[in-house]
Amino acid sequence: MTRTKPIHLGVHFPGVNNTTVWSDPGSGSQIEFSSFEHLARRAEAAKLDFFFLAEGLRLREHKGRIHDLDVVGRPDTLPVLAALAAVTDRIGLAGTINTTFNEPWELARQFATLDVLSGGRAAWNLVTSSDAFTGANFRRGGYLQYDDRYARAGEVVEVARALWDSWDDDAVLGDPSSAAFLRPGAVRRVDHHGRFVDAVGEFTTPRGPQGHPVLFQAGDSSDGREFAARAADVVFSAHATYDDGRAFYDDVKGRLAAYGRDRDSLKILPAVTVTLGATAAEAEERARHIRRQQVSGPTAIAFLEQVWGRDLEAYDPDGPLPDVEPDVDGASITRGRVRHVRDPLAVARAWREQAAANRWSIRDLVIAVTTRGGFVGTPEAVAADIERHVHEDAADGFILVPHLTPGGLDDVFDQVVPLLQERGSFRREYAGTTLRDHLGLARPAVARPVDAGVAELVG
Amino acid sequence: MSAPSTASARRRGPLVHLGVDLTDAGAHPAAWRASGSRPERVFDAARLTELVARAQSGLLDFVALDDAFTLQPRSGGVRGRLDAALVAARLAPRSAGIGLVATVDTTHTEPFHVSKAIATIDHVSQGRAGWQVAWSTSDAAAAAFGRKPPQSEADAIEEADEAAHVIARLWDSWEDDAEIRDVATGRFVDREKLHYVDHEGIRFAVKGPSITPRPPQGRPPVVVPVTGDDALRLAASRADVARVQAATAEEAGELRDRLRSAAQDAERDPDELRVLVDANVVLGADEPTARARFELLQDLDDARWDGSLAHVGTAHTLTSTVEEWVRAGAADGFVLRPASLATDLDAVVAHTVPALQRLGLFRTAYPGTTLRDTLGLARPANVFATSA
Numbered sequence: 001m002t003r004t005k006p007i008h009l010g011v012h013f014p015g016v017n018n019t020t021v022w023s024d025p026g027s028g029s030q031i032e033f034s035s036f037e038h039l040a041r042r043a044e045a046a047k048l049d050f051f052f053l054a055e056g057l058r059l060r061e062h063k064g065r066i067h068d069l070d071v072v073g074r075p076d077t078l079p080v081l082a083a084l085a086a087v088t089d090r091i092g093l094a095g096t097i098n099t100t101f102n103e104p105w106e107l108a109r110q111f112a113t114l115d116v117l118s119g120g121r122a123a124w125n126l127v128t129s130s131d132a133f134t135g136a137n138f139r140r141g142g143y144l145q146y147d148d149r150y151a152r153a154g155e156v157v158e159v160a161r162a163l164w165d166s167w168d169d170d171a172v173l174g175d176p177s178s179a180a181f182l183r184p185g186a187v188r189r190v191d192h193h194g195r196f197v198d199a200v201g202e203f204t205t206p207r208g209p210q211g212h213p214v215l216f217q218a219g220d221s222s223d224g225r226e227f228a229a230r231a232a233d234v235v236f237s238a239h240a241t242y243d244d245g246r247a248f249y250d251d252v253k254g255r256l257a258a259y260g261r262d263r264d265s266l267k268i269l270p271a272v273t274v275t276l277g278a279t280a281a282e283a284e285e286r287a288r289h290i291r292r293q294q295v296s297g298p299t300a301i302a303f304l305e306q307v308w309g310r311d312l313e314a315y316d317p318d319g320p321l322p323d324v325e326p327d328v329d330g331a332s333i334t335r336g337r338v339r340h341v342r343d344p345l346a347v348a349r350a351w352r353e354q355a356a357a358n359r360w361s362i363r364d365l366v367i368a369v370t371t372r373g374g375f376v377g378t379p380e381a382v383a384a385d386i387e388r389h390v391h392e393d394a395a396d397g398f399i400l401v402p403h404l405t406p407g408g409l410d411d412v413f414d415q416v417v418p419l420l421q422e423r424g425s426f427r428r429e430y431a432g433t434t435l436r437d438h439l440g441l442a443r444p445a446v447a448r449p450v451d452a453g454v455a456e457l458v459g
Numbered sequence: 460m461s462a463p464s465t466a467s468a469r470r471r472g473p474l475v476h477l478g479v480d481l482t483d484a485g486a487h488p489a490a491w492r493a494s495g496s497r498p499e500r501v502f503d504a505a506r507l508t509e510l511v512a513r514a515q516s517g518l519l520d521f522v523a524l525d526d527a528f529t530l531q532p533r534s535g536g537v538r539g540r541l542d543a544a545l546v547a548a549r550l551a552p553r554s555a556g557i558g559l560v561a562t563v564d565t566t567h568t569e570p571f572h573v574s575k576a577i578a579t580i581d582h583v584s585q586g587r588a589g590w591q592v593a594w595s596t597s598d599a600a601a602a603a604f605g606r607k608p609p610q611s612e613a614d615a616i617e618e619a620d621e622a623a624h625v626i627a628r629l630w631d632s633w634e635d636d637a638e639i640r641d642v643a644t645g646r647f648v649d650r651e652k653l654h655y656v657d658h659e660g661i662r663f664a665v666k667g668p669s670i671t672p673r674p675p676q677g678r679p680p681v682v683v684p685v686t687g688d689d690a691l692r693l694a695a696s697r698a699d700v701a702r703v704q705a706a707t708a709e710e711a712g713e714l715r716d717r718l719r720s721a722a723q724d725a726e727r728d729p730d731e732l733r734v735l736v737d738a739n740v741v742l743g744a745d746e747p748t749a750r751a752r753f754e755l756l757q758d759l760d761d762a763r764w765d766g767s768l769a770h771v772g773t774a775h776t777l778t779s780t781v782e783e784w785v786r787a788g789a790a791d792g793f794v795l796r797p798a799s800l801a802t803d804l805d806a807v808v809a810h811t812v813p814a815l816q817r818l819g820l821f822r823t824a825y826p827g828t829t830l831r832d833t834l835g836l837a838r839p840a841n842v843f844a845t846s847a
Binding site: 032076101113136 | 491492493496497498499501502504508527528529530534535536537538539540541542544545546547548549550551552553567568569571572575576578579580582583585599602603604605606633638640642644645646647648649650653662663664665666667668670671672759760
């Protein structure tokens with residue numbers, strides 16, 4: 001084996017959680033297009049694989065009111081990606097779309113459109129949802145059972161792929177001397193009747209340059225992992241540390257064989273933050289500073305309230321932990337985000353002991369228990385770390401998450417990526433034009449339905 | 460309820476509004492086969508970008524992008540569509556001044572999705588988005604979604620009306636100054652300035668607020684195609700721009716009068732509603748050339764043009780028609796539907812626009828940066844804002 005395993009790198013636009021520091025003087029708009037353009041163009045200049053945009057379909061709430069301590073509000077995912085297609089040429093454009101609150105006919109034509117308009121750079125990060133909280137914004141409401149999330153998601157993907165495959169690649173004949181705009185037989189009727197979706201008819205939109213847009217999957221449950229092994233091209237993983245990453249990588253890649261898939265056909269990319277410094281100590285100090293910006297006093301109290309299940313506003317974030325016990329019967333007081341604590345009493349006990357032993361305030365403790373690692377160090381050390389994770393199968397690459405909008409990764413582009421390029425472990429130029437090319441993923445051929453009676457010719 | 464119009468007071472004399480429809484390869488089904496057309500480029504973003512630049516060089520009000528969930532049934536015309544909202548977003552960073560009007564359905568698309576899509580086009584274009592309301596009545600569109608049976612025109616328009624109401628509320632669900640970034644208290648937004656829309660309708664319920672802050676225009680202009688009496692009522696109550704079909708100035712004038720009086724009945728200032736007539740245009744250097752072009756297209760595909768104005772003639776006679784109709788109060792302007800986008804848009808920009816400018820009937824520069832500025836419409840106050 002002389003082949004070097006390639007590293008894949010994406011960038012995540014800063015989201016609506018406390019990773020994003022909005023209080024810093026260097027923090028820019030979360031809404032203006034110039035912020036999105038800055039990050040996408042800088043990432044493209046550094047030859048990264050893709051730009052990633054997350055989504056949430058209801059503003060988060062805490063104690064029955066809109067959570068106001070983190071960034072609130074975001075533009076609509078797909079129109080932003082379509083606009084970015086106008087100001088970039090090569091970088092992939094990935095966006096989250098929820099399968100519970102979107103219908104396959106509509107989302108298939110949106111992603112086909114994005115793929116056509118971007119010259120083959122579209123990617124869909126599939127997420128599922130079962131909560132009535134988000135459902136209150138939609139016709140569907142919160143009807144979906146938790147266990148049915150991936151059953152519906154699987155059917156939505158199946159229908160979307162059937163729709164993309166219902167147009168041949170060369171369906172547009174483009175011969176002015178002919179009276180037919182489409183080549184006869186090149187567009188086939190889709191006739192799907194399933195448990196969750198009925199979709200029948202002639203699809204409207206040409207097949208994109210990638211055939212199927214790249215499919216990301218971000219769920220971490222066993223169902224989510226199984227779904228990724230069966231259907232996804234990329235896993236957006238939460239397992240960024242080395243040991244955690246190795247275990248996750250093994251688990252998910254190990255599931256591929258059952259679906260007749262090659263280990264290289266699914267890329268595992270953990271999300272990760274990067275903090276640089278001229279020395280290791282300087283980087284550590286910077287990371288500590290950023291963590292304090294991310295966890296303000298009110299944010300620390302709000303975090304504790306999620307575990308305690310009760311109002312703790314009377315407590316001083318710079319003082320000791322609350323002596324009152326968590327309200328274990330109280331329903332979750334935070335909605336619109338995922339956070340599970342199995343045994344609040346035990347957690348509270350452990351945290352009190354930890355805080356007392358280290359003389360930590362509430363804020364110190366919250367910083368300690370919410371720090372997720374990430375790469376911290378000199379550019380040389382971070383580049384070596386990224387290589388090690390990839391070469392030793394803890395990841396196929398990373399999705400870089402900045403703490404500042406829009407310039408939070410500029411130092412990584414300027415200082416880390418060139419080192420990876422010098423070492424020959426990251427591309428200096430794009431070899432292809434599509435995101436599938438960048439990720440080394442095969443382009444799917446048109447899958448024609450087996451039953452010709454169902455596939456009525458309409459072209 | 461209706462605010463006094465500052466927009467009408469600002470307007471000096473009759474100024475013509477001109478939009479251009481960029482659907483397919485042109486309004487004539489054979490346009491893709493006509494000279495100058497390149498059918499392999501119909502779905503090419505670069506072609507659309509060039510057309511927008513052309514329209515913008517003529518200072519036109521907006522480009523309109525049609526859409527539907529069904530494939531065009533005619534075998535001779537262009538078949539295939541891109542999602543109009545995403546096309547509008549794709550066109551935004553490479554244009555300035557010109558409005559981008561995307562057609563989005565209300566029968567099958569969730570109102571929450573429509574609201575944030577149009578708001579986002581407005582953000583990425585810095586205030587140049589417009590929304591053309593669409594509704595679906597076909598069996599084919601219903602079968603594509605499989606969620607509900609096909610609806611009658613009247614029922615679908617009622618639903619469009621409910622959706623347009625909720626979408627406007629969602630645009631208002633963030634007050635303009637909701638984002639405060641108050642470092643002292645750690646608050647990013649003032650949540651008193653974010654509002655639940657709490658819509659509980661017969662057809663759908665939407666809680667809100669939107670996930671997207673209020674668009675730069677407050678509420679991007681709403682365009683309603685007037686296809687009949689129900690659509691006319693919808694336009695009168697919800698539209699900023701009504702697209703009507705009329706073959707004669709008398710017909711157009713009657714429609715405009717009806718729209719304005721219905722707007723008044725809906726407690727709106729009729730001067731806040733622009734009535735634009737759809738006009739199919741085939742232009743030539745002289746009348747025989749124009750007629751020959753039209754006959755050539757008809758030879759390729761013997762299409763029946765719809766009931767609206769069809770102008771087959773020179774750019775000069777088009778100018779006269781526009782002048783005549785607008786001076787007679789029959790229309791506030793036109794949505795031009797070039798028979799062939801590869802040919803007729805150039806003629807409009809090169810000849811009709813300068814002629815109208817010489818008559819003092821058309822702008823010589825964009826008056827501002829937003830589509831509302833161009834249409835002479837005031838930025839609406841927020842219905843949720845409490846400040847006196």
